[in-house]
Amino acid sequence: EAQVTQNPRYLITVTGKKLTVTCSQNMNHEYMSWYRQDPGLGLRQIYYSMNVEVTDKGDVPEGYKVSRKEKRNFPLILESPSPNQTSLYFCASSYAGSNYEQYFGPGTRLTVT
Amino acid sequence: SQQGEEDPQALSIQEGENATMNCSYKTSINNLQWYRQNSGRGLVHLILIRSNEREKHSGRLRVTLDTSKKSSSLLITASRAADTASYFCATSYGQNFVFGPGTRLSVLP
Numbered sequence: 001e002a003q004v005t006q007n008p009r010y011l012i013t014v015t016g017k018k019l020t021v022t023c024s025q026n027m028n029h030e031y032m033s034w035y036r037q038d039p040g041l042g043l044r045q046i047y048y049s050m051n052v053e054v055t056d057k058g059d060v061p062e063g064y065k066v067s068r069k070e071k072r073n074f075p076l077i078l079e080s081p082s083p084n085q086t087s088l089y090f091c092a093s094s095y096a097g098s099n100y101e102q103y104f105g106p107g108t109r110l111t112v113t
Numbered sequence: 114s115q116q117g118e119e120d121p122q123a124l125s126i127q128e129g130e131n132a133t134m135n136c137s138y139k140t141s142i143n144n145l146q147w148y149r150q151n152s153g154r155g156l157v158h159l160i161l162i163r164s165n166e167r168e169k170h171s172g173r174l175r176v177t178l179d180t181s182k183k184s185s186s187l188l189i190t191a192s193r194a195a196d197t198a199s200y201f202c203a204t205s206y207g208q209n210f211v212f213g214p215g216t217r218l219s220v221l222p
Contacts, residue, residue: 004155031208042201043156043212050208058209090155099144099163100205104155 002027004105006091012111013081021076021108023091031094032074033058033102034066036087043090049074081112119202119213127221132189134216136202137182143205145178147187150199150215159187159200192220 004025013019025032033048035058045058049068063085065077074093078085088109092102120135136145144163148156162169162178162185169176175188189196199215 033208033210035210035212040214042214043203045210045212048208048210056208059211088153092156094208099161100208100210101146101158101161102148102156102203102210104157106155107153109153 002103004091004093004103006089006105006108008108009106010109012113014113015082016080019078019081019110021078021089021091021110023074023076023105024072025074025091025093025103026072027093027095027103028071029093029095029103030071031096031100032068033092033094034064034074034076035090035092036060036085037090037107038087046076046089081110083112086110086112119200119216121216122214123217123219125219125221126192128192128194130192132192132196132218132220134187134200134202134218136185136187136213138185138202138204138211138213139183140204141206142180143207145176145185146203146205147174147176147185148201148203148212150201152198156201189218192218194220194222196220 034046035043044060047066049055091105094100094102146161147159150156173190201215203212
């Protein structure tokens with residue numbers, strides 16, 4: 001089944017404790033993105049990647065890191081999480097042949113206390 | 114930022130009625146997409162309209178795009194209770210996507 005998976009789905013952590021949210025897609029898509037969703041603000045793009053080793057900042061990259069060492073994986077790293085990073089996070093993948101229609105993962109709900 | 118904005122923020126209708134949602138954006142786009150989200154779940158792609166298209170249909174969905182006004186509308190005809198969800202427009206230039214805050218649609222049985 002074609003899908004985007006994220007782990008963990010739920011995470012409660014404390015300020016300053018490094019964490020990684022994994023994202024994997026099995027559709028051989030070249031493009032992947034991370035978004036955060038906050039009430040009243042819609043989805044905001046954090047980072048995106050156009051292919052292996054090619055990443056770029058979205059609208060809200062501060063406090064986040066990403067890497068794209070393999071085509072299928074695009075982990076999101078929070079080196080020192082803060083309470084304002086409490087949010088619902090989505091990973092998505094797409095490919096040029098579909099005009100970049102995005103396939104979304106199920107989401108990761110992160111709470112930073 | 115080419116922020117998209119949907120209007121209205123929330124909409125309640127009876128089953129069988131039509132629902133219209135609008136989206137405005139600020140800068141040039143390659144295409145505009147509409148997505149649906151059920152309560153906290155991942156977004157699902159509904160329909161895409163290219164910048165050189167004016168209208169597109171898919172089942173009960175009709176999307177229009179007016180690039181001169183930088184606006185789009187999504188019409189859902191003959192709504193069903195299962196259409197209850199949040200609907201988002203997304204504009205893109207390359208891989209930089211911008212989503213609006215969404216319209217929360219409630220279809221009452």
